[in-house]
Amino acid sequence: MQHVIVRTKLQASIVERLVEDQVVRPPFHLIQASHASEPDPTPHLGKLLRLAGRVTVIRRPHHGFVRVFLYFLGLLIRSRIDGSDVFLANVNWYHFGLALRLVPGKRIRTFDDGTANVQPRSAFYTDDVVDLSSIRGHVARRLFPGGVARFTRSRIERHYSIYPDMENIVDAQRIVPVRIDWKSMLSAEDVTRLPRQVSRILIGTVYQEALKIWGIDVDDARIAKAIAWADLYLPHPRQPGSHAVDECLKKYPAEALISFYASRGPIQVAHFNSSAVLPFANDPRIQLIDLSRDPPLAMLSGQ
Known part of the structure; x- marks a missing residue:
């Protein structure tokens, strides 16, 4: 079973198209990620919820860094063993990047999140700013000298993009165009x-x-x-x-x-x-x- 992490309305629209293109195949595992500071994505997930064989809800920061990290670690280990695909858009999440680092050889598939994908000044490209005065900051910089996004991008197998003619977070050879009739x-x-x-x-x-x-x-x-x-x-x-x-x-x-x-x-x-x-x-x-x-x-x- 494939695993798909969705956070926003735009991401849901792209995944719906990937389902139509048979890149994502039902029944998939839908991981609904939300944050207290952002709109609830649930109203925009109707079609995906109907097609999903399993649904997991992750609420940040309610579930806490460690709990989310351990969940992603278990997910990536299982997918590494059974060869299933993991799709997500946000390559700058520390809990996901840390989990990915602990699963050698695991490759992921990504899709666009918005302007962050095509602007080199965004957090998807730049070295993350971490608080080096904290223990977490020291550990993060030691594990990810160039930033978590840079590491996560290095593990991308395919990137599905609605901006196929623009530079993105991976080289052109790994980009698969996604055409949406908006x-x-x-x-x-x-x-x-x-x-x-x-x-x-x-x-x-x-x-x-x-x-x-x-x-x-x-x-x-x-x-x-x-x-x-x-x-x-x-x-x-x-x-x-x-x-x-x-x-x-x-x-x-x-x-x-x-x-x-x-x-x-x-x-x-x-x-x-x-x-x-x-x-x-x-x-x-x-x-x-x-x-x-x-x-x-x-x-x-x-x-």
């Missing part, structure tokens, strides 16, 4: 509930994180201006005080909505370094506006 995800019933006249879409972010990561001046007034510019605003699920969003919009990844509206005519999509726009980088129907770049929000002026 628009087809929308049910006919939900299409009738979507806003009709949409030519400008704003994909929100966690603004305080954006300020910290990119150092851009995104104050409340500028955010309000960007929201007013858009015909359709898709707030980030983790943004505190997010605007109310219709339930039919919450069901789907932003990629599905972008693809749907692009099929009806040219659109503009403003975003803050969002992974949702990456599949549309060369789509002539879509003008992408990255608001994380200097000068922030300048492209929305006078529109």
